[in-house]
Amino acid sequence: GAVVSQHPSRVICKSGTSVKIECRSLDFQATTMFWYRQFPKQSLMLMATSNEGSKATYEQGVEKDKFLINHASLTLSTLTVTSAHPEDSSFYICSAPLAGDTDTQYFGPGTRLTVL
């Protein structure tokens, strides 16, 4: 149990376009999901907390108009990178805590975004 998926696994887009990344909890419900960004050889940086039925909470320094988060259901959160630029190229990872074991987060496989 506790499987989290992400789609797509990798995406290449042109500068100025928007890209949507999906995060799904496959075998459990998640009222909260977390979005991280990771640069090569670096740690995970928390971007925002996605809350089902309410607005996301963004970490300091993360542009909420740039990184739109929608938690549409108890199993799906989406991250949309709007008007992407080359500096947005990165590895994006989501995680979700399992209810009943809510202090342990399970991670999706990540999405590699390349903006040309």
Place this chain on the structure above:
Amino acid sequence: AQTVTQSQPEMSVQEAETVTLSCTYDTSESNYYLFWYKQPPSRQMILVIRQEAYKQQNATENRFSVNFQKAAKSFSLKISDSQLGDTAMYFCAFTLAYNQGGKLIFGQGTELSVKP
């Protein structure tokens, strides 16, 4: 604010030997959780072991065990009988209880190489 520090950017160990990865953290809270996650070249984050701060007994999972020193705010990971598949980036992580936000704070990571 909570912080997590991993002071060993890289380590290597011979196959079948034992290696210990260090982690220290800082918090003024008494109720929290600590984790070690493994990130192999695939970049999928995998939970290795978790420790509840209120438990004095050190957690163990097969070849993986921790040395949790609460007063010293230290949380090291020992890998016994190292295997080639243990080669990965290892992240130490801290979280307060879920009802206090549930955000994971990661250390900088330790890149472990297991040599044949």
